[in-house]
Amino acid sequence: MRHRMILGNITHAFEDGGMQRTVLDHLSLQVSEGEFVAVMGPSGSGKSTFLSIAGALLKPASGEVWLDGEAIVGKEKQALSDIRLNKIGFIFQSANLIPYLKVEEQLMLVAKLGDMDKAKANERVRELLLKLGLDHRRSAYPDKLSGGERQRVAIARALMNDPAVLLADEPTASLDASRGMDVVRMIAGEAKERGKSAIMVTHDERVLPLCDRVLYLENGRLIPQR
Ligand code: ADP
Numbered sequence: 001m002r003h004r005m006i007l008g009n010i011t012h013a014f015e016d017g018g019m020q021r022t023v024l025d026h027l028s029l030q031v032s033e034g035e036f037v038a039v040m041g042p043s044g045s046g047k048s049t050f051l052s053i054a055g056a057l058l059k060p061a062s063g064e065v066w067l068d069g070e071a072i073v074g075k076e077k078q079a080l081s082d083i084r085l086n087k088i089g090f091i092f093q094s095a096n097l098i099p100y101l102k103v104e105e106q107l108m109l110v111a112k113l114g115d116m117d118k119a120k121a122n123e124r125v126r127e128l129l130l131k132l133g134l135d136h137r138r139s140a141y142p143d144k145l146s147g148g149e150r151q152r153v154a155i156a157r158a159l160m161n162d163p164a165v166l167l168a169d170e171p172t173a174s175l176d177a178s179r180g181m182d183v184v185r186m187i188a189g190e191a192k193e194r195g196k197s198a199i200m201v202t203h204d205e206r207v208l209p210l211c212d213r214v215l216y217l218e219n220g221r222l223i224p225q226r
Pocket residue numbers: 014015023041042043044045046047048049050
């Protein structure tokens with residue numbers, strides 16, 4: 001099976017009071033098409049650092065990152081920015097919507113940045129809003145949305161450019177249990193239906209049954225759930 005996301009021997013350290021503190025230590029992970037992986041681990045164990053490296057936001061001190069068959073470590077800034085825009089969908093703990101844009105405008109902005117054809121973009125916005133149950137909210141501003149709706153808009157935004165890889169960092173942290181399940185179900189469905197590779201960092205044990213694999217980040221490496 002094709003792997004859309006491969007991390008090979010990733011090592012990363014941060015400077016801490018004049019000392020180098022290793023956060024990721026020869027971490028490796030392969031996620032296949034349509035696979036949804038959960039990553040757990042204590043606060044400070046390096047989960048966000050790992051996701052930032054997987055998402056081309058942070059360059060690892062050493063190791064390889066392959067995204068959809070392409071090695072990305074060492075690429076120029078502009079190339080990395082294009083890769084993030086076209087190949088990666090990020091979902092964060094808080095939706096981070098732009099306050100002065102309506103729901104549909106939040107999505108159209110992504111399409112515009114990605115140079116998507118306008119007609120195709122309109123069609124995709126319609127499709128995503130319907131699918132995520134947001135059709136009636138298309139003209140609303142973020143401050144008029146509930147927490148669950150905002151997070152669904154953030155998911156729609158992450159899916160807008162049909163990325164190969166979905167990366168979610170504690171996407172349910174600000175939601176109640178049932179909204180949280182909905183959000184994770186959507187991520188799982190999108191991975192399955194469209195053959196994406198999805199990785200979700202979470203502390204939420206209730207959503208684990210929706211994932212194909214659960215890994216723990218411990219001592220800088222990912223180990224299978226015991
Ligand atoms: P997690 O997401 O699992 O809580 P992080 O990846 O955010 O963990 O952080 C892992 C460790 O790396 C923590 O000790 C944190 O303080 C440190 N760290 C993260 N980012 C930076 C940074 N930009 N500069 C220095 N230290 C950092």
